[in-house]
Amino acid sequence: MSALPPLKALQAFDALGRTGSLTLAAADLGVTPGAIGQQLRKLEEAVAAKLVAPDGRGLRLTPLGATYHAQIRQGFAALAEAGAVLREAAADVIVLSCLTTVLGKWIGRRMRDWTELGAQARISLVGSDAEPDLGQGAADLRIYYGGRTHPPHRTELFTDHIVPVCAPALIAGRPLSGPEDILRFPLLHIAWDPRFGANPGWAEWGRLIGTRPPPANLTYGLSGSAIDAALAGQGFVLGQLAFIGPELETGRLVIPFDLRLPLPEPYFLAWNPASLKKTGARAFHRWLLGEGRAQGLLSAPPAREPA
Missing domain, CATH: 3.40.190.10 (Periplasmic binding protein-like II)
Structure with a gap:
């Protein structure tokens, strides 16, 4: 008996056990009934046991197959739960995309100030010179240079x-x-x-x-x-x-x-409004704007004293 049967074969078997029908199992997985039958034969070979039996023009689980299905159903349920936990965790991470040097030489150096605020938001910093599609979820916020890109939600950050x-x-x-x-x-x-x-x-x-x-x-x-x-x-x-x-x-x-x-143009901060619903995202957004204002003051020429 193989230590780990093929995943596709297990999925086909699980679909048959859940739906009770070869036709419905095929529809559930988006394949043909013949493909389901082929995967079931592979599974039986892998576990060296009779798991299904003919039932008219279809198939049904044998008593041994029903026992086996109850066990693997728990495994698939655990996988589904793990996936849900992972999606939930990923959905709450705030992704800030920046130009490579902006990340390495500016905002990345300031992140300690953010963490020392005791903020609850989880931040992922991504350095990329390619402009991400915020509307499609490629990032939640983006620091970029110049006015050649026009995200619908943006504001000037500072002029260096x-x-x-x-x-x-x-x-x-x-x-x-x-x-x-x-x-x-x-x-x-x-x-x-x-x-x-x-x-x-x-x-x-x-x-x-x-x-x-x-x-x-x-x-x-x-x-x-x-x-x-x-x-x-x-x-x-x-x-x-x-x-x-x-x-x-x-x-x-x-x-x-x-x-x-x-510089001829300022840096901008752009964001996806839906992303501001994430934990701590609005506070992080406000903090970035504050850091931009502070940098603008630092970068501006010193005021000259009157003659």
């Missing part, structure tokens, strides 16, 4: 700014007399995905200070990678302030001259 930053060791012993001196060091460039439009780079920052920078020494496809290169002392990067907060606080990155450029 970029500023030249580097590791302190890069400029140690090499004092900078003005912002143009930054251009004497290796420059790290970030090449955005074209679907996000053009991002301000060294050419734009050079116009801000009235000069023309040389070509960048290294180009990266992700902001996070370029920031990591700057942390490693490879050069200056125009870092988004939302992505370098902890590094600035700890002194791992420094801003020799605080001359900021705004």
